[in-house]
Structures are given as C-alpha cells and as structure tokens.
Amino acid sequence: MSAREVMIGNQAIALGLVQGGLEVASAYPGTPSSEILPAVIDFKRRYGKDIHIEWSVNERVAMEVAFGAAMAGKRAACMMKQVGLNVAFVPFIKGKDLPLEGGLVVISCDDPGPQSSQTEQDSRLIAALFGVPVFDVSSPEDARLLAAYALAYSSRIKKPVVLRSTHRVSHAREAIGLETPTPHGAIDEGVKLTNGTQLGIVSSGMGFNVASDVLDELGLEHTVSLYKAAQIFPCSQKLLRFARSLENLLVIEETDEVLEALVSGTTRVLGRTSGHVPRQGELTYDVVRAIIQAVSGEVGLKSRSFSPDADIEAAVSTISFPPRPPKLCAGCPHRASFYAMRQAFPKAVFPGDIGCYTLGTSQGAVDTCVDMGGSIGLASGFFEAFRQDGVASGAQRSLLGKASEPSPSAKAKDAETPILASIGDSTLFHAGLPLLYDAAAKGKRFILVIMDNGTTAMTGMQPTPQSGIRAEGVSEHAIPIEEAVRGFGVGFVKTLDPYDIPGMIRTVREAEGHLRKTGRGPAVVVARHPCLLSAKTGKKAYSDTLDLTAECDGCGICVKLFGCPGAPFDEAQGRIRRDEGVCVNCGVCGFVCPKKKDGNRRSRCEKRVDAKIGA
Amino acid sequence: MKWEIVCTGIGGRGVLLASAVLIETATSAGYHAMASDELGMSQRGGSVVSMLKVGSFRSPFVGRENADVLLSFEESEFYRNLTFLKAGGLAIVNSAQREIPGPVRTLLGARRIDCHFVDADAIATRNGSIQASNMAMLGFFSHFAIGPYTFENILSAIGRRVPSKLFEMNKSVCDEGRNEAGRTLAMSEVQP
Numbered sequence: 001m002s003a004r005e006v007m008i009g010n011q012a013i014a015l016g017l018v019q020g021g022l023e024v025a026s027a028y029p030g031t032p033s034s035e036i037l038p039a040v041i042d043f044k045r046r047y048g049k050d051i052h053i054e055w056s057v058n059e060r061v062a063m064e065v066a067f068g069a070a071m072a073g074k075r076a077a078c079m080m081k082q083v084g085l086n087v088a089f090v091p092f093i094k095g096k097d098l099p100l101e102g103g104l105v106v107i108s109c110d111d112p113g114p115q116s117s118q119t120e121q122d123s124r125l126i127a128a129l130f131g132v133p134v135f136d137v138s139s140p141e142d143a144r145l146l147a148a149y150a151l152a153y154s155s156r157i158k159k160p161v162v163l164r165s166t167h168r169v170s171h172a173r174e175a176i177g178l179e180t181p182t183p184h185g186a187i188d189e190g191v192k193l194t195n196g197t198q199l200g201i202v203s204s205g206m207g208f209n210v211a212s213d214v215l216d217e218l219g220l221e222h223t224v225s226l227y228k229a230a231q232i233f234p235c236s237q238k239l240l241r242f243a244r245s246l247e248n249l250l251v252i253e254e255t256d257e258v259l260e261a262l263v264s265g266t267t268r269v270l271g272r273t274s275g276h277v278p279r280q281g282e283l284t285y286d287v288v289r290a291i292i293q294a295v296s297g298e299v300g301l302k303s304r305s306f307s308p309d310a311d312i313e314a315a316v317s318t319i320s321f322p323p324r325p326p327k328l329c330a331g332c333p334h335r336a337s338f339y340a341m342r343q344a345f346p347k348a349v350f351p352g353d354i355g356c357y358t359l360g361t362s363q364g365a366v367d368t369c370v371d372m373g374g375s376i377g378l379a380s381g382f383f384e385a386f387r388q389d390g391v392a393s394g395a396q397r398s399l400l401g402k403a404s405e406p407s408p409s410a411k412a413k414d415a416e417t418p419i420l421a422s423i424g425d426s427t428l429f430h431a432g433l434p435l436l437y438d439a440a441a442k443g444k445r446f447i448l449v450i451m452d453n454g455t456t457a458m459t460g461m462q463p464t465p466q467s468g469i470r471a472e473g474v475s476e477h478a479i480p481i482e483e484a485v486r487g488f489g490v491g492f493v494k495t496l497d498p499y500d501i502p503g504m505i506r507t508v509r510e511a512e513g514h515l516r517k518t519g520r521g522p523a524v525v526v527a528r529h530p531c532l533l534s535a536k537t538g539k540k541a542y543s544d545t546l547d548l549t550a551e552c553d554g555c556g557i558c559v560k561l562f563g564c565p566g567a568p569f570d571e572a573q574g575r576i577r578r579d580e581g582v583c584v585n586c587g588v589c590g591f592v593c594p595k596k597k598d599g600n601r602r603s604r605c606e607k608r609v610d611a612k613i614g615a
Numbered sequence: 616m617k618w619e620i621v622c623t624g625i626g627g628r629g630v631l632l633a634s635a636v637l638i639e640t641a642t643s644a645g646y647h648a649m650a651s652d653e654l655g656m657s658q659r660g661g662s663v664v665s666m667l668k669v670g671s672f673r674s675p676f677v678g679r680e681n682a683d684v685l686l687s688f689e690e691s692e693f694y695r696n697l698t699f700l701k702a703g704g705l706a707i708v709n710s711a712q713r714e715i716p717g718p719v720r721t722l723l724g725a726r727r728i729d730c731h732f733v734d735a736d737a738i739a740t741r742n743g744s745i746q747a748s749n750m751a752m753l754g755f756f757s758h759f760a761i762g763p764y765t766f767e768n769i770l771s772a773i774g775r776r777v778p779s780k781l782f783e784m785n786k787s788v789c790d791e792g793r794n795e796a797g798r799t800l801a802m803s804e805v806q807p
Contacts, residue, residue: 004642006635006638006639006642008652115653139649139673139674140649168651168676171651171652171653172649172650172651172675173634173635173638173649173650173651173652173675174638174642174647174648174649174650174675175638175642175647175648206674206676208673209673209674210673210674210676212673212674213668213672213673213674213676214678217678217681284676285674285676285677285678285679285681286678286679289678306678306679306680308679308680308698309680309702309726311722311725311726312680312697312698312722312726313698314718314722315697315718315719315721315722316694316695316697316698316719318716318717318718318719319694319716319718319719321690321691321694321695322691324625324661324662326661327661581745
C-alpha cells in the first residue's frame with residue numbers, strides 16, 4: 001500500500017493543489033476554509049516547492065491576486081468561506097470570462113446549518129448561475145483528487161473554476177494517499193448503484209456519502225439506484241440519462257436546488273420543491289435517514305425502519321446539566337470592553353460586527369450583526385436617521401429589538417441616542433476602512449470601539465495588518481491602527497487596555513463628550529489587549545487569585561452582564577462558583593461585582609490593573 | 616466488521632486528540648476510517664462532538680441510536696449525547712460520581728447498555744496532569760479490545776500523536792486507565 005497520512009479535508013485540498021502544480025495561493029481566513037492556506041505552507045516546505053503564499057486583507061484582494069497571477073500564466077488558487085465569495089463577487093463575475101494563460105481554482109467552503117456564518121449559502125448555485133464550472137467534494141480524499149483535477153482542468157480550458165467544499169468535508173478526517181494523482185479525463189463518478197427503476201437518488205458532496213450509509217442501514221442498497229455527481233456544472237449527460245431511466249428521483253444536496261434544477265423535467269423529481277427535503281439546515285445523518293425512509297415508503301419500497309426510542313429523552317430530562325451556548329473565553333478582553341461600553345451608556349444603540357465579538361449580544365452590547373464592517377456602515381445610517389428625527393423614536397428602538405427600554409419620554413431628554421459601535425482589528429482592515437473614511441469625511445457622530453486583540457482569533461490566529469506578519473512568518477510593514485484612523489481625520493482617538501474597566505468607561509464617556517462638544521464624529525477608542533489564546537499569557541496576568549465566591553449573595557449581576565465561563569452560577573449553592581480549570585485570574589470580574597464597588601478588594605483590583613497596564 | 620464511535624466532551628479537554636488517536640489506530644491497523652469533529656463557535660469550554668466510523672462506511676456521521684461506543688470525557692455531555700448510543704452499546708463516562716442517577720440507570724438497563732463511570736480526572740492527576748484524562752479514558756476503553764482498539768495499538772497511535780517528552784506520562788495514565796477497567800470489571804463480576 002502506498003504511503004497514507006491522516007489529515008482533515010482542508011489539508012487534503014492543500015495537498016491536491018500542491019501536487020497539481022500550484023504556484024500562487026491567496027486567502028482570507030473564514031470558517032470552514034481557514035486551514036487550507038497554512039496547509040499549503042506545510043506542503044510547500046515538505047516538498048520544497050516554489051509557491052507564493054499570502055493572507056490577503058480580504059477575499060476580493062485574494063481573488064484578484066490569484067486572478068492576476070493566473071492571467072499571467074501561473075497556476076493559482078484562492079480560498080475563502082462562502083460569505084467571502086460574496087466579498088469577491090465583483091472580480092468573480094467579470095473575471096469568469098477573462099482568458100487565462102495559467103489556471104485558477106476558486107475554493108469556496110460552504111457552511112450548511114449554518115454553524116459559524118451569518119447566512120447559509122450554496123457556492124455551487126452562484127457558480128452554476130453564472131456558467132462557471134464547479135466541482136463538489138465529498139470526502140477528504142475526494143477533495144485532494146478534485147483539487148488537483150480542478151487546477152489541471154482550469155489550465156486546460158483557460159477559465160476559472162470553483163471547487164466547493166463544506167465544513168462536513170473540510171473538517172472531516174481520513175487517511176489520505178500521498179502519491180501524486182494521475183490526471184484523467186472524466187471526474188464525474190456517475191452511477192454507483194444500479195438497482196430498480198422505482199427510486200433513484202442523485203447526490204453530491206458529503207450528502208452522497210451519508211445517503212449511501214443510510215441506504216445500507218435501511219437495507220435499501222439493493223433496491224435504490226444511486227448516482228454521485230462530482231462536476232455539478234456543466235452537468236454530465238450521464239446524469240440526465242440516469243434521471244430519465246427512473247420513475248422517481250430523489251435529490252439530496254446541500255444547500256440549494258442546483259442538481260434539482262438541472263434534472264427538473266426529466267422524471268418525477270423529489271427534493272426541496274416537492275417538500276421532501278428541508279429548505280434550511282444541515283442534512284445530518286438523521287435528517288437524510290428520515291427523508292429516505294419517508295420517500296421509499298411513499299414509492300412503495302420495503303425497507304427496515306427506524307423509530308426513535310423516546311424513553312431516552314424522558315430519562316435524560318430528569319437530569320439537569322448546563323446548556324453550553326458559545327461564549328467568549330474566560331479572560332477575553334472583548335468581554336471587558338463590552339461590559340464597559342454597556343456600563344458607560346446602557347441605553348446606547350450597539351451596532352456590532354463579525355468575529356468572536358459578535359458574542360457581545362449576550363452582554364447586551366451588540367444589537368446588530370450583518371456583515372464584515374457592517375457596524376460602521378449601520379452606525380452611520382442610524383446616526384442620520386436619529387438626527388433627522390431629533391431623537392431615537394419608539395419605532396427605531398423596536399427595529400433594534402429594544403422596544404421595552406427605555407421609555408420614549410426618558411429618551412426624548414437626550415438630544416441624541418449614543419451610538420456605540422464595535423469592530424475587531426482584522427475586520428477593520430478587511431472591510432471597515434472605507435466605511436470609517438466615509439464616516440469621518442461626513443462627520444457622523446458615533447463612537448467606534450476597535451477591539452484590537454492583535455490577531456484573527458475566531459478563525460485560528462491568522463496575522464492581521466498591524467502586526468506586519470506575513471503568512472509564512474516574515475514580519476514587515478506593520479500598520480498601527482491609530483495612524484490609519486488619524487489619517488482619515490478622526491479627531492478623537494484614544495487607546496487603552498480594556499482590562500482597565502474604570503478607564504474604559506471614562507474614555508467612552510469622554511468620546512461621547514467630544515462628539516457633543518465638536519459636533520463632529522466619529523470618535524474612536526482602541527481597546528488593546530492580546531487574545532489570550534494567541535498570547536498564552538493569561539494564566540500569568542495576576543499573581544493572586546481573585547475569589548468572588550466568599551462575598552457572593554447570588555444577585556446574578558455578573559452572570560447577566562459579564563457571563564464569564566470562569567465563574568459560572570452554581571444553582572445548588574445559589575451563588576457563583578470559581579471554575580479552577582477555566583478561570584485565568586484576569587481579575588476583571590472584581591469590577592463587576594456590586595459587593596466590591598467600594599470595598600478594599602475593589603481598590604486592590606484597580607491597583608493591580610494599574611500596575612499591569614502601567615497607568 | 617464495522618464500528619461507530621462518538622466522543623463527546625467540552626473544548627480544551629482533549630476530546631479531539633483522543634478522536635485523532637482512535638482514527639490513527641484504525642487506519643494503522645488497515646481499516647478504512649473517517650472522523651468528523653464538530654465544535655461550536657467558542658474556542659474553549661463549549662460542547663465538542665467527534666464522530667468516527669471504522670470499516671465499510673462512506674461518511675463519518677453517526678445517526679441517532681447507531682453508535683456502538685460513546686466515550687464521554689465530561690459527564691453532562693454523556694447525557695446530552697446519549698441519543699447517539701444504540702441499544703446494547705458501550706458507554707464510558709469520565710465522572711467522579713460512582714452512582715449513575717436512577718432514571719438513567721433504569722434506561723441503560725432497559726437498553727442493555729454497558730455503562731462505566733470512571734474518574735479519569737483523578738487517574739490523570741495521580742499520574743501526572745489532569746490534562747491527560749483523555750489518555751485514562753483511552754486506556755479504560757482499550758480493556759474491551761474492540762476491533763483494532765487493543766492497548767498496544769492505541770498506545771502506539773498515542774506515541775505518534777503526542778510530543779515525545781510527554782509520552783511517558785501519557786503512557787502511564789493510559790496504563791492506569793486500563794488497570795482501572797480491569798479492577799472495576801473484576802469487582803462487578805463478584806457483585807453483579
């Protein structure tokens with residue numbers, strides 16, 4: 001047996017590209033695509049290849065760099081998540097018709113569910129809609145072979161192609177062959193099972209593998225015919241012939257109706273249009289099993305049937321165990337920033353952005369989350385709307401989901417509703433800068449808190465522009481955020497450590513005062529503290545443990561406004577409990593506990609923060 | 616032969632490393648295997664589920680009541696993911712509790728589930744570091760020698776996955792986990 005190595009789908013895609021002769025690779029990180037580019041770096045080193053590799057500032061730049069290289073004769077690839085393809089849409093739509101000297105594979109990783117995206121999208125649909133060839137990968141090994149194939153195919157037809165993965169393939173793990181794939185003509189795997197004509201299934205991606213396992217479980221592997229599509233567009237004539245040969249054809253695909261549209265009219269098609277497949281959400285094993293069980297019953301095929309044992313839920317419901325919603329890490333500087341913002345202006349409107357800090361919703365300090373950079377654009381729009389009306393009207397408040405607070409009369413006393421936007425450092429450079437320039441040029445009065453943790457934390461610590469660190473580790477051309485912001489003519493720019501809660505509250509209020517006094521915004525507060533996962537200094541931040549449990553009377557304020565996983569609420573004890581394994585001793589909760597507002601412990605906290613940040 | 620295994624726990628406690636060891640063990644023994652890691656948005660402290668199918672499967676995804684083995688690296692995640700486990704399956708749960716709560720015990724009996732609560736944290740702490748509790752779990756699991764999962768095979772995969780300076784500590788924790796299984800099972804035979 002040839003050499004094999006266990007790896008995830010994204011590493012396998014990288015291996016396929018490198019084996020296929022990749023020369024230029026560019027990407028912006030986004031789950032579930034982020035591991036591809038680092039893996040390209042690994043395989044470049046391992047095989048001693050000459051490949052230019054870069055993290056671009058956003059997906060549009062990544063695509064244009066790869067496009068340019070491909071037009072100039074290189075074999076290039078750019079990688080992004082499905083939402084990133086929207087950012088790169090402009091060059092994608094025009095570039096699809098530009099003649100290439102080399103080849104270009106656009107790798108777009110979809111997020112059925114979605115698990116970590118704002119929208120569920122199908123990159124196959126976008127490609128097929130605009131006539132761009134698109135391949136759908138179904139397993140890590142398949143992804144490696146198709147990546148190499150797609151690069152060769154694009155070089156041959158001199159047009160860009162799309163390779164679509166999903167988190168279910170990108171993050172699956174299996175043993176991958178290390179030998180260089182031999183290029184071959186047809187990649188569409190076509191008919192996998194030829195059985196009766198009563199029911200057939202066509203599928204692509206991981207959905208195919210799940211459907212195949214389900215057929216085995218239900219004992220239908222000898223009665224249902226099965227077709228696996230790898231090249232979605234242009235679709236194979238074999239697929240249409242397969243479809244016509246059947247009385248009923250079930251389409252299992254994520255996430256939109258692409259194969260379903262391609263086979264429509266060939267026979268009786270069962271899928272989303274017919275209501276047999278859910279329109280939203282991941283096609284998990286259980287979902288696919290339920291679909292196939294229902295459809296096979298409907299067309300009169302005998303199968304083993306699965307019915308869930310409800311006793312499991314009944315027994316488990318007698319046990320109480322904690323829900324685990326996604327949370328910022330213990331000691332996360334964003335939690336401190338959000339707490340301070342909320343304390344400074346509890347009634348503010350809080351436009352938020354995309355990153356770990358979207359989780360500020362749980363602290364009441366993020367009201368909106370639309371797209372990368374959207375916090376700044378929405379803040380500008382809110383400002384104009386509120387200014388036109390004189391105050392924030394009830395209607396506007398309810399639009400933002402805050403109808404209950406505060407009362408309109410209380411609100412009317414404020415000349416303006418403070419607008420307190422937040423954005424991370426990587427997102428600021430990705431999409432925020434043009435919006436910030438525009439807001440500065442027009443003097444929009446809002447406060448922007450730039451949460452600078454020095455890294456792209458959510459996707460796995462990719463470097464950001466202000467560090468100047470490049471994909472392969474070389475450090476050059478650092479861009480301080482403050483210089484970029486001041487360069488736009490922003491009149492108020494202050495930087496501090498968000499662990500200094502009193503300082504943060506003071507500075508945010510000072511920023512609001514600046515807006516009132518000068519009548520021009522925006523005002524920018526740079527909250528700078530390294531991501532603890534990146535810096536790995538969290539445990540050493542403070543020498544002594546701050547224990548809130550002794551004085552805790554169970555008021556729950558820290559749980560509601562701070563919500564640190566290091567200090568969960570212990571229902572049995574009726575008070576908070578310090579979780580030794582999670583708490584990093586940052587000491588910030590000392591500012592949150594009302595018991596400590598005037599006590600000795602609180603002033604000790606403040607001193608410790610002062611010492612830490614050198615104030 | 617084919618097996619479906621679900622590993623559950625919370626972030627930062629070695630669930631994914633254990634799952635990586637299990638797939639390495641299977642592929643080294645010549646089996647086809649595919650795994651899928653599902654972790655929430657949070658980096659640490661969130662629920663983690665890793666599914667693994669060994670043998671003639673195409674996907675790594677485990678359906679409700681299909682898992683042969685459920686390894687829970689944290690007790691609450693055992694209850695949360697119990698629907699994965701098939702009737703007659705094997706469950707190993709990292710917990711300091713010795714007693715399985717009544718209604719669940721009744722359910723496990725009715726579903727003929729072989730369930731073992733093991734204090735993997737204590738075993739790991741005694742032999743080096745609480746962070747190695749995943750190794751105690753793997754050691755305990757090796758006692759059952761299901762398919763490729765013998766102690767020797769698992770240990771050799773651990774050797775390929777952990778840094779060499781940590782190997783001896785991991786090995787002793789894993790070994791202690793296996794011994795614990797031997798002791799627990801011997802006792803249960805005496806007192807059924």
